[in-house]
Amino acid sequence: MKPIIPKQIIIIFTSFFMFCAVLYTTLEIKGNAEVNKRNNDQLMEEPDEAYEVNGPLKLTVVLERIYVDGEVSEEVLEETIWAMEDFWADYEDWQLVTQDEEQVVFQMHIDDISPLLKSNGYFGITEEGILTIFDGKPDEQSKIIQSFYQIDVEKLESHQHNLLKNGIKVFSKDEYEQVLEAFKPYSAQPH
Structure with a gap:
């Protein structure tokens, strides 16, 4: 049985492709050599300049975290x-909030209550009848976190x-929101 493509055609095509590959490689090498020569010539033409190296940049970074309960924590690095x-x-x-040569201030809104509120926050009521979160159980010496x-x-x-007078401990954002919603109907102001 005769081959479908004669051997001579296969040899011609193979020779042609090899010739193209060698030609392409030669031109590519020659082109890269010219680019490298131009780059080297440009470097040689530029005058030698002294550059001052200052080293790494030192910055003060302030990270402000704003929590659902209004508490703002600040971390300085x-x-x-x-x-x-x-x-x-x-x-x-x-x-990014502000930036200058010495300090950068960043801010992030946290969708949770603050660590202070989680650890020691109590809903209560002041003597004036204002729904308030206290640092610790509500009494005259307790610090007000938020009114x-x-x-x-x-x-x-x-x-x-009585619950409000004794304090309602807050452990999570859900509890925080539930207490606010539970006492909203008793608000003296219109909604």
Whole structure:
């Protein structure tokens, strides 16, 4: 049986492709050599200049975290920056607030209550009848963390009033929101 493609045609095509490959490689090498020569010539033409190397950049970084309950925590860091790209990548999830040559301030809104509120926060009521979160159980010496709205104490049932006087411990964002919603109907102000 005769081959479908004669041997001479296969040899001609193979020779042609090999010739093209050698020609392409030669031209590519020659082109790269010319580019390298031009780059070297440009480098040789530029005058030698002394560049001052200052080393890494040192910045104060302030991280502000703003929690649902209004608490703002602030963390101050001293950063040594070798590459600005790395620095910005480290803080890509933060919002830039201010920046100068010595300090950068970032902010992040946290969808949770603050660690202070989780550890020692209690809802209560002031003597004036204002729904408030205290640092510790509500009493005259307790520090106020956040105040909300006036409660019409006349509308409260006695057990609700006692709960607020003794303090309602807050452990999570859900509890925080539930307490606010539960006492909203007793607000002295219109909604």
